Amino acid sequence: MKNKVILVSSDQLGAGDKELGETILETFFTLLKQREEKPVAIFCMNRGVLTMTDESLISVHLRELADQGVPVLACKTCVEYYKIQDQLTSGELSSMNKFIELASKYDILTIS
Template identity: 50%
Template sequence: MQDTVILINSQFLGKGDETLGEALLENFFTHLKQNKEMPRALFFINSGVFALTNQSLASLHIKELYNKGIPILACKTCVDYYGIENELTSGDISSMSELIDLAKQYKVITL
């Protein structure tokens, strides 16, 4: 998994019920942080950037991953669009250029 970037494009995991989708996303990050192998980076785009705010229960687990040294990257265009820069609880503002650079070097899995 160390050669993998995980792209999160929604504040929910899967399609369908949003409450279930939010719980699934939190569950994913709960299990990911317990894994021995970590991804190269987590990149959040579109409404996925809301997972980096207190609006999402997943943010607690994502912050733990960030504190362990996993790069947590938030799309600047998306953060600006939603006006949530001051609400981010962890991670760094990034760009599509960085996502492209990561995609050239690593496998990208989209949630």
């Protein structure tokens, strides 16, 4: 995960069954936070910002990754679109400019 930014663009992993996709995404973040090598940052956009609320089990893992020093960033436009500004329980608001800056320096691993 060294030198990688994880782009989370959905609240589930894969396009199949929603419940299965949520479970797989939770497993991904459970295993990620246990690794010694962490990503440079996690950037959530589109439905990925929904993982940063208590409605998602993934928010617990994102908080733990943030506590371990990994910046967890939310696309401000997406947060405003879904009207969840007051529901974010992990991470912080960010901008597309920040994502472009990260993408110019690091490899992007897209989770969708």
